Amino acid sequence: LQLFRDRTFATGCLVMFFLFFNLFGSIVLLPIYVQSLMGYSAYDAGLVLGPGGLATLLVMPIVGKLVQRGHQKRILTVGILVCAWTTWTMAHFNLQADFWTFVVPRITLGFGMGCSFIPLTTLTLSHIPRELMGQATSMYNLLRNMGGSVGIAFVTTYLARRAQFHQARLVEHLTPLDPAYALAKARAAAGLAARGAEGAGADGLIYGQVLRQARMLAFNDTFTVTAVMLLSVLVLVFFMQRTETPPRPGGAH
Numbered sequence: 001l002q003l004f005r006d007r008t009f010a011t012g013c014l015v016m017f018f019l020f021f022n023l024f025g026s027i028v029l030l031p032i033y034v035q036s037l038m039g040y041s042a043y044d045a046g047l048v049l050g051p052g053g054l055a056t057l058l059v060m061p062i063v064g065k066l067v068q069r070g071h072q073k074r075i076l077t078v079g080i081l082v083c084a085w086t087t088w089t090m091a092h093f094n095l096q097a098d099f100w101t102f103v104v105p106r107i108t109l110g111f112g113m114g115c116s117f118i119p120l121t122t123l124t125l126s127h128i129p130r131e132l133m134g135q136a137t138s139m140y141n142l143l144r145n146m147g148g149s150v151g152i153a154f155v156t157t158y159l160a161r162r163a164q165f166h167q168a169r170l171v172e173h174l175t176p177l178d179p180a181y182a183l184a185k186a187r188a189a190a191g192l193a194a195r196g197a198e199g200a201g202a203d204g205l206i207y208g209q210v211l212r213q214a215r216m217l218a219f220n221d222t223f224t225v226t227a228v229m230l231l232s233v234l235v236l237v238f239f240m241q242r243t244e245t246p247p248r249p250g251g252a253h
Contacts, residue, residue: 009140011124012125017150020144021148026109033219038097075116076115080237081231082109083112086109088223159222188202
């Protein structure tokens with residue numbers, strides 16, 4: 001535990017925990033959203049997620065060169081802001097969203113993660129003595145994996161509870177005394193009758209829409225919470241000590 005006496009290392013581990021909390025939470029939520037609410041197939045859900053990994057792959061070599069010039073904290077700050085903002089935009093998805101409405105935030109999230117990994121790792125391990133580097137990297141990777149695992153567990157649990165909450169609130173309006181409900185039921189019954197089905201199934205159709213709306217609101221709540229949690233650790237970046245850029249050959253006199 002003596003490694004955590006280093007302020008930069010302890011802070012970096014905490015930031016990485018919440019970065020992977022956000023990343024894995026978003027990766028889990030997004031395919032569930034498009035498959036359960038939008039009717040996407042597993043293949044289409046993969047097409048939504050794929051471009052994000054490509055964005056990370058493309059931006060990391062550029063970030064690596066910028067980090068060598070000593071801009072670690074600036075790049076890390078940009079990366080966290082992009083990830084938090086992207087997750088916040090995901091909290092505004094609705095049931096009328098098209099394919100690119102899901103793909104673009106996934107691409108920007110991949111860009112933000114690519115801007116975060118390299119500078120955060122560089123800053124976190126910059127003041128660790130060489131003889132303790134093995135222990136430091138093991139602890140750093142452990143907390144990174146724990147962040148992803150806790151993120152998955154949290155978003156799935158929070159999603160289920162918020163869905164129950166919104167369902168309970170929405171069904172309060174499903175009474176014969178509610179004009180909107182009465183009108184919706186009459187329209188649904190007329191639509192079913194036009195197709196040769198029994199109008200008694202109108203309540204089932206309306207309840208199905210209530211469940212979809214409740215889950216949509218639950219997803220929005222979960223994305224919002226993960227965005228706020230990631231944004232809250234941004235202040236910790238300013239407590240990390242920046243590494244000194246090694247002088248170029250011939251620069252000293």
